[in-house]
Amino acid sequence: MSILLEDESDGVLTLTLNRPEAMNALSSELSSLLRRKIEEIGKRRDVRVVVITGAGDRAFCAGADLKERRGLDADQKWEQRTRGWEVNEAIWRMPQPVIAAIQGFCLGGGFELALYCDIRIAAANANFSFPEMTLGAYPGAGAAVVLPRLIGRGRAKELFFTARRVKADEALSLGIVEHVVPNGKALDKAYEIATEIKKSSPLGLAAVKQMVNFGSDLAFEQANALNDKLRRPLEGTEDYLEGISAFFEKRPARFVGK
DSSP: OOSEEEEEETTEEEEEEOOGGGTTOBOHHHHHHHHHHHHHHHTOSSOOEEEEEESSSSEEEOOBOHHHHHTOOHHHHHHHHHHHHHHHHHHHHSSSOEEEEEOSEEETHHHHHHHTSSEEEEETTOEEEOGGGGGTSOOTTTHHHHHHHHHOHHHHHHHHHHOOOEEHHHHHHHTSOSEEEOTTOHHHHHHHHHHHHTTSOHHHHHHHHHHHHHHTTSOHHHHHHHHHHHHGGGGGOHHHHHHHHHHHHTSOOOOOOO
C-alpha cells in the first residue's frame, strides 16, 4: 500500500500520510512524494481545497524519520531536511487553501508541516512539540520562521527552547490551531470548513492566501503595492462578474476560476 494516500470528492482532495507503524514520520521518500503531489495539485483548477492528515489515531506526523536519519552523514541529513522544507514551501505557495486535520502526536517536522497549512484542526488528543533541541539541532524546515509570526517571538522561543509538549487546548489558546474537536472528528471539521471555502472564488482565495503569506510582514508601502498587484487582476474576471450577478439574483455563485 502507498505511503501517501489520495482521496478526492467534490473538489476536496485529501492526502493521508500512511506510515502509521512509524507514526507517519517523514522519510525522504514520503517527503518527495508529498512535494510532487502538492505541486501537481497546485496546477489543477478542479481541486478547490486540500486536506492533509495522518493515518491512524496515534499521530498526525512524528516529524523526520530518525531511524533513516541515524544512518546518514551530515550532507545526507541536510538533504533530508531540505526535502521537508520543499514540502512546506510548496504548501505555502500553492493557490488552494490547505487544512491540516491533526490527531495524536504532531512533532518536529510534522508540527512544521501543520504550521505551513492555512488552517489547523486539532483533535482533543493532539500533542504538539519541537524535540529538536534535545537532539542537538533545531526545527529546520521553517518553524523558526513562521511560528514567531503566528504566536509571537517569546512564546515561540519558549516552545523551541524547552521542547515541552503542548496539548490541544493550549495550542488553541496560543493560536497554533484554529479549532479543537472531539477525538475522531478532526477530518469531519476539516470537511465542514472545506465546504464553506468552496463557496468562495478560487481566484480570490489564491490571491488573499498569497497576500497574507507574503505581505503580512512587509513594510506598509510594500504591502500595499503587493495588495494592488494581487487584487487588480480580479476586477476583470468572469468569477467577479458571476459573483456580482449572483448577489443581485439572490442565488449561490457558480465560480469557475476564470
